[in-house]
């Protein structure tokens with residue numbers, strides 16, 4: 001373990017530090033030669049899709065696009081380490097529970113299916129046939145199909161996701177909680193009613209045309225490193241890049257391109273953000289509404305002075321609805337409320353608005369800093385309002401760009417992994433596969449936890465992910481999972497969820513993206529959809545980590561065959577023998593996938609149609625809708641602060657540079673200058689002083705929620721950081737015990753993991769973490 005230190009990181013993001021960090025990972029995983037070969041195949045036309053993130057590639061045909069964190073994800077999957085049943089059975093689950101997430105991950109790839117043995121408190125190897133028979137028996141013994149819950153994480157391919165949703169619907173339920181429920185759910189929800197599609201409208205080429213890029217609540221240097229390439233290009237040609245982030249993030253300030261020989265040798269770098277605004281946590285709605293107010297004021301002045309209008313009058317008239325009610329609401333919002341709640345000065349908001357008004361074409365990107373709040377849907381609609389005012393949707397170089405997380409999270413939704421499916425989709429699915437799909441909405445993530453809590457005896461099945469660690473209210477969620485009759489996890493690596501067992505528990509190991517997927521019909525490719533709706537193929541190149549691994553589509557097919565037997569008219573084993581057959585069925589169900597097999601085989605794949613990008617508005621009004629929202633002043637943080645003398649902080653939970661969600665690669669967060677420790681709390685130096693503490697002191701965190709339950713996370717080290725006063729940040733999943741299950745976004749129900757009211761207390765030395 002490296003030494004704990006906190007340092008100021010003055011160098012640009014990327015550069016030699018990134019190359020060094022990758023070399024270390026490849027050595028740690030014991031794969032010097034295989035690692036290098038595997039990296040060279042990432043995002044190549046005939047290689048695999050990088051499992052790192054959902055950022056697209058330039059035509060998917062460029063030579064290797066270097067990305068430090070993609071490389072870490074690939075190295076982690078291609079590791080030489082093996083978590084065999086023999087190795088895991090050396091320990092009780094009780095003992096394994098005491099180990100860190102980093103340790104669990106470090107045991108390497110799972111090799112055989114395993115079943116939990118309660119008598120010895122150990123996992124033991126089990127055969128695949130036995131495993132499927134056990135799951136089938138438990139599923140078929142449930143009082144109703146709605147007592148089964150099927151989670152999906154976002155690495156699952158289109159083919160696996162399509163088969164999975166078909167199996168689950170033939171079984172009889174729409175209970176599909178997924179990682180999206182904790183992630184970009186508000187983006188989809190907000191945009192569907194505003195512009196008629198739940199996805200971003202821009203493509204990679206638009207980044208080369210935009211005059212200004214606004215980046216709200218996103219940390220691309222760590223989470224979408226390949227996006228820095230686009231930002232660097234935009235910055236170099238003089239586009240304005242405006243960041244809104246309470247924390248100063250290195251990757252948004254400066255970038256040294258590891259692929260630019262010149263920058264690497266001279267130590268040069270490209271400044272990324274032209275302007276960097278640091279609103280309060282959750283202050284973005286107020287900030288954007290303030291910008292809109294500036295635009296409307298400037299427009300009124302232009303009109304009065306007989307100058308050219310600032311807003312796009314023709315676009316608004318032809319393409320939008322509700323503009324009058326919306327502008328009236330904005331004009332009525334008092335500046336003092338806007339300024340107070342944004343945590344920015346009026347001059348800063350004016351400056352941001354001036355950049356917006358001065359730019360012909362504008363793209364707005366956003367990430368988790370926007371979606372994981374009570375008011376996330378309203379904030380996203382406010383960003384869309386801002387774009388609509390100057391016609392910045394549906395033309396080149398402009399548009400909304402929610403930057404997705406998991407590499408195929410968008411594709412999984414397209415394939416029907418959704419708890420509230422549209423009737424028209426169910427109709428078509430039922431027609432193609434000759435069955436009657438269930439019609440009632442299913443559980444989302446928060447709903448699923450509530451249901452498992454309320455009623456013991458359910459079956460919980462997870463296609464990937466780490467449900468127990470990724471979800472809020474850890475203690476509550478773990479209790480919910482332990483009450484299940486059966487928990488099943490399809491996974492590549494051991495993780496915390498596998499240790500939170502129902503009465504019966506199984507772990508089923510699967511192939512990863514980088515591995516060759518051999519079926520009866522030969523080696524198979526799968527397809528994925530990136531954050532900009534490009535669908536393309538992915539084929540593994542490495543031999544599987546273990547001869548016993550099954551592909552995710554095969555796991556679904558065998559499970560369906562075992563569970564549904566005579567009830568299904570689908571020939572599951574025939575379908576899965578050749579994934580072209582699955583793609584033909586996908587094409588039969590979704591119009592946009594007509595000719596799927598031919599189209600996806602062209603290098604780079606194909607782009608799915610996006611109606612809003614063509615200014616066709618599939619909304620209830622047939623137009624793009626403006627939405628009015630007040631600046632909220634009754635959020636959990638306001639309520640927690642009112643009437644309290646002691647300071648209440650607003651906690652945002654973020655990712656370090658050395659993690660992939662709940663997968664912890666290492667203990668460093670290079671760009672934020674933290675080394676060897678994850679239990680840190682970023683806080684303003686004046687707040688540290690006001691607490692009467694020193695940087696480096698250890699504190700306990702307790703969240704405040706009106707349900708009176710005590711939620712604590714202990715022993716975090718104070719790190720003085722450039723962050724607004726009253727705001728603090730710490731890593732997830734360590735902080736998930738603090739997020740109340742009952743605290744989620746309006747409409748979209750995303751846990752509010754970016755705004756948790758907490759109080760701090762000095763940590764008593766010697767107390768358990």
Ligand SMILES: Nc1nc2c(c(=O)[nH]1)N[C@H]1C(S)=C(S)[C@@H](COP(=O)(O)OP(=O)(O)OC[C@H]3O[C@@H](n4cnc5c(=O)[nH]c(N)nc54)[C@H](O)[C@@H]3O)O[C@H]1N2
Nearest residue numbers: 069217218219223244281282367368369405406655660661
């Ligand atoms: N290496 C790596 N890559 C990843 C992931 C990973 O864990 N590791 N995760 C993947 C997934 S699933 C996702 S969804 C994405 C996540 O990628 P991001 O969206 O970048 O995720 P976060 O790190 O959670 O937080 C983003 C930023 O929001 C800021 N922020 C926090 N609160 C606020 C706020 O109230 N307002 C504003 N304006 N900003 C705020 C934080 O300071 C942080 O810089 O990345 C994907 N890619």
Ligand SMILES: Nc1nc2c(c(=O)[nH]1)N[C@H]1C(S)=C(S)[C@@H](COP(=O)(O)OP(=O)(O)OC[C@H]3O[C@@H](n4cnc5c(=O)[nH]c(N)nc54)[C@H](O)[C@@H]3O)O[C@H]1N2
Nearest residue numbers: 153183464465466470490491492493495653661662732753
């Ligand atoms: N407090 C707080 N909580 C959060 C967030 C936050 O910002 N703050 N972010 C939320 C977000 S944006 C998300 S997306 C969720 C993530 O939630 P999840 O998607 O559930 O979690 P991951 O950590 O991405 O899942 C990692 C596990 O996936 C398995 N895995 C990896 N590759 C594969 C594969 O190819 N197939 C299969 N079957 N399994 C595989 C491995 O076993 C690994 O342990 O967490 C959410 N939780």
Ligand SMILES: [Mo]
Nearest residue numbers: 183184405406
């Ligand atoms: Mo995510």
